[in-house]
Amino acid sequence: MAAPDRTGSASIPELIRKKRDGGRLEEVEIRSFVQGVTEGTVQEAQIGAMLMAIRLQGMDLGETEILTRALAESGQQLQWPEAWRRLMVDKHSTGGVGDKVSLILAPALAACGCKVPMISGRGLGHTGGTLDKLEAIPGFSVVQSPEQMRELLEQAGCCIVGQSQELVPADGILYAIRDVTATVDSLPLITASILSKKAVEQLSTLVVDVKFGEAAIFPSQERARELAQALVGVGARLGLRVAAALTTMDSPLGCCVGHGLEVEEALRCLEGGGPPDLRDLIAQLGGSLLWLNGQAPTLAQGAAQIGATLDNGSALGQFQAMLEAQGVASDLARALCSGSPAQRQGLLPTAPTKEELKTASEGTVEKIRALPLAQVLHELGAGRKRAGDPLHFDVGLELLVSVGQRVSAGTPWIRVYHRGPGLSPSHRQRLQEALRLSGREPFVPDPCLRELILPPSMKG
Numbered sequence: 332m333a334a335p336d337r338t339g340s341a342s343i344p345e346l347i348r349k350k351r352d353g354g355r356l357e358e359v360e361i362r363s364f365v366q367g368v369t370e371g372t373v374q375e376a377q378i379g380a381m382l383m384a385i386r387l388q389g390m391d392l393g394e395t396e397i398l399t400r401a402l403a404e405s406g407q408q409l410q411w412p413e414a415w416r417r418l419m420v421d422k423h424s425t426g427g428v429g430d431k432v433s434l435i436l437a438p439a440l441a442a443c444g445c446k447v448p449m450i451s452g453r454g455l456g457h458t459g460g461t462l463d464k465l466e467a468i469p470g471f472s473v474v475q476s477p478e479q480m481r482e483l484l485e486q487a488g489c490c491i492v493g494q495s496q497e498l499v500p501a502d503g504i505l506y507a508i509r510d511v512t513a514t515v516d517s518l519p520l521i522t523a524s525i526l527s528k529k530a531v532e533q534l535s536t537l538v539v540d541v542k543f544g545e546a547a548i549f550p551s552q553e554r555a556r557e558l559a560q561a562l563v564g565v566g567a568r569l570g571l572r573v574a575a576a577l578t579t580m581d582s583p584l585g586c587c588v589g590h591g592l593e594v595e596e597a598l599r600c601l602e603g604g605g606p607p608d609l610r611d612l613i614a615q616l617g618g619s620l621l622w623l624n625g626q627a628p629t630l631a632q633g634a635a636q637i638g639a640t641l642d643n644g645s646a647l648g649q650f651q652a653m654l655e656a657q658g659v660a661s662d663l664a665r666a667l668c669s670g671s672p673a674q675r676q677g678l679l680p681t682a683p684t685k686e687e688l689k690t691a692s693e694g695t696v697e698k699i700r701a702l703p704l705a706q707v708l709h710e711l712g713a714g715r716k717r718a719g720d721p722l723h724f725d726v727g728l729e730l731l732v733s734v735g736q737r738v739s740a741g742t743p744w745i746r747v748y749h750r751g752p753g754l755s756p757s758h759r760q761r762l763q764e765a766l767r768l769s770g771r772e773p774f775v776p777d778p779c780l781r782e783l784i785l786p787p788s789m790k791g
């Protein structure tokens with residue numbers, strides 16, 4: 332154990348040194364660090380140093396489990412009526428570009444009779460955050476007390492909220508510091524961050540969408556599989572039924588990236604439309620949840636149930652109820668959820684300047700690299716440079732072509748919404764380089780979902 336300080340508790344510099352040098356932290360040491368983070372007695376520089384030590388040296392499953400428990404216990408545990416116990420489900424993503432799945436899946440699951448108490452995150456690195464997207468809707472409040480969450484679930488069947496002083500406060504602090512200290516891509520830190528939020532929710536079943544590819548936290552499928560196994564394994568140690576879906580993240584999910592535009596695309600999906608890759612992923616993740624939670628006999632039937640809620644308007648109804656319950660004025664919520672995209676014009680933030688780029692040659696769209704697109708949007712104000720920075724919700728981009736499609740030279744392929752005056756030559760060049768054309772025949776892209784790692788209780 333590290334040397335105690337004069338007050339008898341472990342000294343933070345000693346703990347940092349121990350982890351920096353590859354040591355294994357004891358339970359009391361991890362708990363003392365997390366307690367200091369929560370109480371504000373550990374300085375930000377020390378938090379950053381400890382996060383970097385963990386990023387570089389890793390943690391074993393036992394340390395990760397203790398870190399998860401300590402983060403979860405830094406705030407209150409949610410309590411639900413006994414009748415809801417088997418209905419509590421959630422989905423979480425490790426983060427991608429254009430990933431607006433939670434906005435659609437939470438109300439779709441609610442429309443299937445589930446209760447979804449989603450504690451979500453903000454943008455991390457170049458990836459977008461569900462809370463930031465929802466805050467693009469005027470009036471939407473992600474700060475909700477445990478008591479309010481219960482009311483929200485009664486009214487809408489789902490809610491999407493953030494960490495607060497009451498809910499996993501220590502994860503909120505670590506999350507913001509990781510974002511600006513290059514410590515996002517740490518397997519134990521991601522595992523503890525995700526599962527601490529979910530442990531507090533007292534779930535019956537959780538599915539984590541673990542992304543891999545150039546624009547994911549972990550580009551390689553092997554590394555993403557390790558993360559998926561850690562999430563499933565630590566979940567089991569915590570008594571949580573967790574499955575992990577390995578899904579691709581090379582091209583953006585759907586056609587829109589950027590907060591306001593992603594909400595608009597989510598609404599189109601909730602109306603039964605939207606891009607096929609987005610709808611398919613929602614159906615697969617939701618179908619797995621319904622199946623694993625015993626609410627559908629097979630994954631395919633679960634996926635069909637989710638698809639039906641998008642087609643029959645019931646998911647959209649739950650979304651509208653969630654908006655109203657979380658602070659959006661009723662007339663705005665109604666206008667967002669009952670109008671056409673044209674009628675919604677002006678209701679969601681859209682930047683005043685639109686610029687389209689054209690294809691330089693003909694070919695088949697092989698890939699639209701999400702990473703440079705996200706990096707350019709970040710620089711245009713859609714992401715944070717410092718923890719707590721405000722975001723431009725109106726900045727974004729719309730893809731006008733899809734992967735697998737044949738295009739001729741001079742076809743407009745991307746529309747960028749920004750605050751002017753014009754895109755810089757470097758932005759234009761990086762955006763153009765994101766489009767990869769090939770000489771092959773047009774094709775139908777493979778579905779995003781590549782592997783589903785089941786909880787131990789579901790394995791034969």
Ligand code: URA
Nearest residue numbers: 424425452521524525
């Ligand atoms: N989502 C989280 O909540 N935490 C992470 O570290 C990554 C994605």
